[in-house]
Amino acid sequence: MTAETFRTIWLDADDPSVVKIIDQRLLPHEFKLHDLGSWQDAETAIADMYVRGAPLIGATAAWGLYLAALESPESVAMHAVADRLLAARPTAVNLRWAIERIMRVVDAHAGGELADEIRRDAQAICDEDVEISRGIGEHGVALLEAIAARKPGEPVNVLTHCNAGALATINYGTATAPVYIAQQRGIDVHVWVDETRPRNQGSQLTAWELAQSGVPHTLIVDNAGGHLMQHGLVDIVIVGTDRTTRCGDVANKIGTYLKALAAFDNDIPFYVGLPSTTIDWRSCDGVAEIPIEERDAEEVSHVHGMREGAPTMVRTTAPGTPISNYAFDVTPARLVTGLITERGICAASEDGLLGLFPEMRDRS
Numbered sequence: 001m002t003a004e005t006f007r008t009i010w011l012d013a014d015d016p017s018v019v020k021i022i023d024q025r026l027l028p029h030e031f032k033l034h035d036l037g038s039w040q041d042a043e044t045a046i047a048d049m050y051v052r053g054a055p056l057i058g059a060t061a062a063w064g065l066y067l068a069a070l071e072s073p074e075s076v077a078m079h080a081v082a083d084r085l086l087a088a089r090p091t092a093v094n095l096r097w098a099i100e101r102i103m104r105v106v107d108a109h110a111g112g113e114l115a116d117e118i119r120r121d122a123q124a125i126c127d128e129d130v131e132i133s134r135g136i137g138e139h140g141v142a143l144l145e146a147i148a149a150r151k152p153g154e155p156v157n158v159l160t161h162c163n164a165g166a167l168a169t170i171n172y173g174t175a176t177a178p179v180y181i182a183q184q185r186g187i188d189v190h191v192w193v194d195e196t197r198p199r200n201q202g203s204q205l206t207a208w209e210l211a212q213s214g215v216p217h218t219l220i221v222d223n224a225g226g227h228l229m230q231h232g233l234v235d236i237v238i239v240g241t242d243r244t245t246r247c248g249d250v251a252n253k254i255g256t257y258l259k260a261l262a263a264f265d266n267d268i269p270f271y272v273g274l275p276s277t278t279i280d281w282r283s284c285d286g287v288a289e290i291p292i293e294e295r296d297a298e299e300v301s302h303v304h305g306m307r308e309g310a311p312t313m314v315r316t317t318a319p320g321t322p323i324s325n326y327a328f329d330v331t332p333a334r335l336v337t338g339l340i341t342e343r344g345i346c347a348a349s350e351d352g353l354l355g356l357f358p359e360m361r362d363r364s
């Protein structure tokens with residue numbers, strides 16, 4: 001997965017009107033590529049979670065705007081497409097970040113082929129994301145090295161939630177990047193993978209990609225984390241994030257907050273892999289200000305799997321059971337030991353983040 005050449009999204013080398021993605025809905029049962037031939041395809045891929053994970057959602061929107069410009073490069077039409085893409089999923093702030101970045105190209109455009117300019121920037125977003133993830137890995141691995149030094153001959157046990165791996169980014173991931181770098185450096189590392197109901201990003205994506213890379217891991221149900229922590233079986237929790245406020249509150253997949261509470265109670269460090277593209281400099285109080293996506297009840301009432309070689313949906317609830325399906329929650333900064341960014345590790349606070357990103361001082 002983390003081979004230099006691995007990417008989760010790319011422009012078709014033979015047909016520049018097609019963007020290629022992995023249809024993540026089919027993993028781990030089938031590895032199938034899917035073609036995006038229009039901005040509507042990109043919108044569907046984001047909303048219906050063919051692609052997911054904050055950085056990959058942003059990159060997909062950028063490529064969606066490229067596909068829109070191929071079709072109709074007029075500014076009015078481009079702004080309408082940007083609005084539609086922005087509404088595809090509300091929580092991951094990378095979506096807004098990527099769309100605003102591409103729309104600056106649109107608004108500054110003065111002749112020549114708009115699509116060519118957007119293509120270059122969409123490609124740059126992807127290339128930069130790989131370097132950002134690698135940076136998170138290079139900084140975060142120091143935490144794993146320090147734990148390894150304290151328990152020679154034993155594995156470093158990392159617990160993670162959802163999929164903040166290579167599949168959620170362009171490569172390497174955010175929460176998983178320190179793990180992949182640790183593996184490259186020969187550190188004995190083992191990952192507890194939360195199943196992550198209802199969409200099972202842990203069991204279907206994280207476990208799959210760790211297996212592809214040969215990283216030792218064990219799948220657990222979402223409620224097992226506290227028990228493992230009480231018994232000394234977790235050294236560190238590392239999760240990703242869909243939006244982190246400038247004050248350090250962290251929105252991530254539903255259930256992350258409960259892991260942070262359990263980690264706090266057991267004195268276990270709780271870190272967040274945080275690309276700078278996921279920082280919402282306009283928000284401070286995450287609980288009050290971050291929009292939390294509510295998804296279809298069917299994600300809760302049904303489970304998706306394989307039966308006799310064919311994909312199947314199975315209903316596990318009585319028909320008509322009232323259901324709510326909040327996709328994300330917010331972990332307050334006070335429960336976060338630190339943020340691992342591409343520029344280093346900092347406290348989950350405005351001062352901590354501005355220390356690493358001083359150029360944002362006037363913009364927050």
Ligand code: MRU
Pocket residue numbers: 052053054055092161162163164165168169173174175201239240241242252253327
């Ligand atoms: O609903 P998803 O699968 O898009 O949620 C993804 C997560 O919550 C990830 O942990 C987060 O986006 C970080 S990805 C590097």
